[in-house]
Amino acid sequence: MPVITYRDALNQALFEEMRRDDRVFIMGEEVGVYQGAYKVSKGLLQEFGEMRVVDTPITELGFAGVGVGAAMVGLRPIIEFMTWNFALLALDQVVNSAAKMLYMSGGQYNIPMVFRGPNGAALQLSAQHSQAWESWLAHIPGLKVVAPGTPYDAKGLLKSAIRDDNPVIVLEGEMLYNTKGEVPEEEYTIPIGKADIKREGDQCTIVTFGKMVLVAMQVADQLAKEGISVEVVDLLSLRPMDTEAITQSIRKTNRAVVLEEGWEVAGMGAQIVDVIQRECFDFLDAPVLRVHQADVPMPYAKNLEKAAKPDAPKTIAAIKKVMYID
Amino acid sequence: MATKIVMEALSPTMEEGRLVKWLKNEGDKIAKGEVLAEVETDKAVMELVARGEGVLRKRVLGEGETAPVGQLVGVIAAPDEDIAALVAGAGGPVKADEQAKPPTEVVAKTEASAGASSVPSTPEAAQGEASMPPQQKTQRIGNAAPRREPAPVPEPITEQAPHATENGEGGRLRASPLARRLASESGLDIQRLSGSGPGGRIVKRDIEAALAAGPQRAAAGAGAAPRPAAVTGADYEDIALTQIRKTIARRLSESIGPIPTFYLTIEVDMTAVAELREAMKGLGDDYKVSYNDILLKAVATALEKHPEVNSHWLGDRIRQFNRVHLGMAVAIDEGLITPVIFDANRKGLAEISADASELAAKARSRKLTPEEYTGSTFSVSNLGMFGIDQFTAIINPPEVGIIAAGAMEEKPVVVDGEVVVRKRMRLTMSCDHRVVDGATGAKFLRTLQRMLENPLMLVY
Numbered sequence: 185m186p187v188i189t190y191r192d193a194l195n196q197a198l199f200e201e202m203r204r205d206d207r208v209f210i211m212g213e214e215v216g217v218y219q220g221a222y223k224v225s226k227g228l229l230q231e232f233g234e235m236r237v238v239d240t241p242i243t244e245l246g247f248a249g250v251g252v253g254a255a256m257v258g259l260r261p262i263i264e265f266m267t268w269n270f271a272l273l274a275l276d277q278v279v280n281s282a283a284k285m286l287y288m289s290g291g292q293y294n295i296p297m298v299f300r301g302p303n304g305a306a307l308q309l310s311a312q313h314s315q316a317w318e319s320w321l322a323h324i325p326g327l328k329v330v331a332p333g334t335p336y337d338a339k340g341l342l343k344s345a346i347r348d349d350n351p352v353i354v355l356e357g358e359m360l361y362n363t364k365g366e367v368p369e370e371e372y373t374i375p376i377g378k379a380d381i382k383r384e385g386d387q388c389t390i391v392t393f394g395k396m397v398l399v400a401m402q403v404a405d406q407l408a409k410e411g412i413s414v415e416v417v418d419l420l421s422l423r424p425m426d427t428e429a430i431t432q433s434i435r436k437t438n439r440a441v442v443l444e445e446g447w448e449v450a451g452m453g454a455q456i457v458d459v460i461q462r463e464c465f466d467f468l469d470a471p472v473l474r475v476h477q478a479d480v481p482m483p484y485a486k487n488l489e490k491a492a493k494p495d496a497p498k499t500i501a502a503i504k505k506v507m508y509i510d
Numbered sequence: 511m512a513t514k515i516v517m518e519a520l521s522p523t524m525e526e527g528r529l530v531k532w533l534k535n536e537g538d539k540i541a542k543g544e545v546l547a548e549v550e551t552d553k554a555v556m557e558l559v560a561r562g563e564g565v566l567r568k569r570v571l572g573e574g575e576t577a578p579v580g581q582l583v584g585v586i587a588a589p590d591e592d593i594a595a596l597v598a599g600a601g602g603p604v605k606a607d608e609q610a611k612p613p614t615e616v617v618a619k620t621e622a623s624a625g626a627s628s629v630p631s632t633p634e635a636a637q638g639e640a641s642m643p644p645q646q647k648t649q650r651i652g653n654a655a656p657r658r659e660p661a662p663v664p665e666p667i668t669e670q671a672p673h674a675t676e677n678g679e680g681g682r683l684r685a686s687p688l689a690r691r692l693a694s695e696s697g698l699d700i701q702r703l704s705g706s707g708p709g710g711r712i713v714k715r716d717i718e719a720a721l722a723a724g725p726q727r728a729a730a731g732a733g734a735a736p737r738p739a740a741v742t743g744a745d746y747e748d749i750a751l752t753q754i755r756k757t758i759a760r761r762l763s764e765s766i767g768p769i770p771t772f773y774l775t776i777e778v779d780m781t782a783v784a785e786l787r788e789a790m791k792g793l794g795d796d797y798k799v800s801y802n803d804i805l806l807k808a809v810a811t812a813l814e815k816h817p818e819v820n821s822h823w824l825g826d827r828i829r830q831f832n833r834v835h836l837g838m839a840v841a842i843d844e845g846l847i848t849p850v851i852f853d854a855n856r857k858g859l860a861e862i863s864a865d866a867s868e869l870a871a872k873a874r875s876r877k878l879t880p881e882e883y884t885g886s887t888f889s890v891s892n893l894g895m896f897g898i899d900q901f902t903a904i905i906n907p908p909e910v911g912i913i914a915a916g917a918m919e920e921k922p923v924v925v926d927g928e929v930v931v932r933k934r935m936r937l938t939m940s941c942d943h944r945v946v947d948g949a950t951g952a953k954f955l956r957t958l959q960r961m962l963e964n965p966l967m968l969v970y
Contacts, residue, residue: 359523362523466691469687469689470686
């Protein structure tokens with residue numbers, strides 16, 4: 185099976201879906217002539233032309249709104265945000281227009297569109313550009329939110345997102361674009377709302393998603409050497425969330441650590457832990473612990489940034505705590 | 511002097527670069543600052559430039575090939591210089607200390623610094639420091655290392671005073687929800703355990719250690735409502751002693767010797783049994799059975815419905831049997847012996863009758879093998895043939911009960927307001943109070959009475 189980058193996996197998904205359906209078009213800053221700030225849209229302009237690969241000014245609210253309008257009249261826009269940090273400006277269109285149109289039009293206008301771009305921190309981009317927005321977005325009824333952590337998942341989920349008749353948020357990762365993984369040549373999609381057990385184990389479950397899946401896999405590898413068997417549940421979709429996969433795993437392992445990139449307060453992990461305490465109460469041998477970013481704006485200083493981010497050592501410490509290993 | 515050309519970190523997050531195109535051929539003269547090649551990084555296509563001068567002697571990395579940061583991609587040297595050693599050393603990344611400081615001879619020059627704007631217009635690109643992503647690949651690797659179980663915890667059930675476990679503040683018991691559930695499913699008294707978790711919290715491993723320490727009722731089938739009739743599963747279940755059970759056992763033993771025995775007597779109307787026996791006799795000798803045979807059959811059938819009576823007292827636990835092996839006291843010249851009718855509840859009257867007479871004969875001729883007189887789960891003693899109308903039998907430990915059957919006599923009794931003559935028999939059960947409480951024994955006797963008064967229940 186070919187091994188390609190996350191970036192190329194997304195690129196393949198865009199090519200395949202734009203060839204498959206000529207209502208699909210992509211719009212955003214630098215998506216065309218520059219081939220994408222992260223080269224995800226590389227080659228699209230050459231094949232599909234400027235009617236379907238639209239460079240925009242630096243006007244997130246504007247082009248997100250144009251996308252919603254296009255979706256209302258039957259097109260299937262893909263809006264690329266250079267990063268989700270910049271998408272804050274567009275949230276009114278995402279939350280108040282895209283997410284609510286079907287509801288407020290009494291079912292007359294569904295919004296088949298995708299908002300995508302890198303989410304979370306990269307390296308030393310400082311407080312304003314190192315933020316994970318998944319809990320903001322997953323909070324909104326009317327949106328679907330996916331957060332693939334591997335090239336395979338990125339391609340399969342982006343294709344499903346493009347085909348979905350509702351607004352879907354695709355959270356990518358700057359630090360993920362260059363990671364590699366196996367992606368089959370043949371066509372496939374990954375259903376939205378279905379988690380993936382990235383690794384089977386029976387002593388503790390890590391529930392995670394997005395970039396942190398890679399951290400979880402590192403942790404599982406390292407703990408395996410110590411004889412600790414960790415199961416990694418990759419949610420893939422945050423809304424709708426595959427609560428069945430979470431509960432099945434924890435009913436088996438009796439212990440859980442929730443690993444996420446964002447902040448603690450009202451983070452995705454809080455929602456996941458709520459599911460666990462309700463569905464797995466009698467199966468828990470320890471309180472569920474969360475690993476997340478420190479409750480501060482992301483520091484610029486490299487040492488402080490490292491200290492603030494969730495990582496493998498912090499996750500391992502949490503797992504040992506829920507397993508009562510000192 | 512030769513100059514190594516290595517793959518440079520051309521973006522903050524670059525780990526490897528793909529050499530898109532060489533702009534110089536081997537043998538070309540190279541001036542300092544000239545562009546040597548185009549390299550695709552994780553962000554964009556960048557230029558690899560030379561500051562050292564000489565001749566491009568060797569292109570180590572081919573076009574389209576990828577090399578990790580630090581690896582040799584080419585060599586600049588004087589036309590006649592020997593570079594064999596340099597090239598031979600290519601193929602792996604340079605040492606970490608070399609990688610840390612960029613080579614002075616060859617520098618990467620981005621188009622941005624040259625005045626063009628092909629650098630991504632994201633703020634990230636402005637950042638100069640090269641770093642690697644924290645993780646690179648998603649792997650699905652099997653778990654080959656030996657498993658490590660949570661730290662084992664010895665001394666599970668400690669002989670503490672009742673309710674001694676005060677592992678939380680305010681004396682409240684601390685246990686994980688899972689530990690509570692496992693304890694209740696396996697019949698463990700969680701109050702008796704000490705916890706190994708923080709603040710004395712009782713956790714799963716404490717329960718497992720407790721179960722491993724003493725055979726307990728298996729966690730699996732426990733709590734299931736109807737008990738399976740004999741022989742469907744295990745031969746017996748061990749039941750943990752609850753606190754009240756322990757206290758009863760200790761206090762009553764102090765009061766009345768090792769086996770705190772009490773006695774329950776019930777009078778049974780045997781008229782129906784007599785009719786049954788007569789009717790069977792009428793069918794021929796093959797169907798001839800004794801009153802004692804019928805009594806044995808009834809006791810065995812009743813025990814199946816009251817497994818708590820069909821038990822052994824083992825000191826630290828109660829073993830409750832799922833099979834009924836009925837001991838039958840037989841008087842012999844030397845004294846008394848109790849041969850066993852195994853699986854008596856599963857045997858028909860004919861079989862019981864045959865077993866009983868064979869065992870009795872063997873007992874009297876002292877031909878019983880040890881297997882034939884050990885392993886009983888409950889016993890019956892019958893002195894009716896001696897005219898004894900009522901007596902108390904001694905429990906055969908570790909059994910917890912024995913039925914003493916008196917003689918069957920005709921007596922005037924009141925039935926439906928009229929005095930009539932009935933065949934009556936008195937049964938007295940000796941009960942080990944450590945296991946069998948008054949009500950428990952009474953319920954068993956009531957069942958036995960109903961069966962004998964309605965012998966059709968024995969064939970159901």
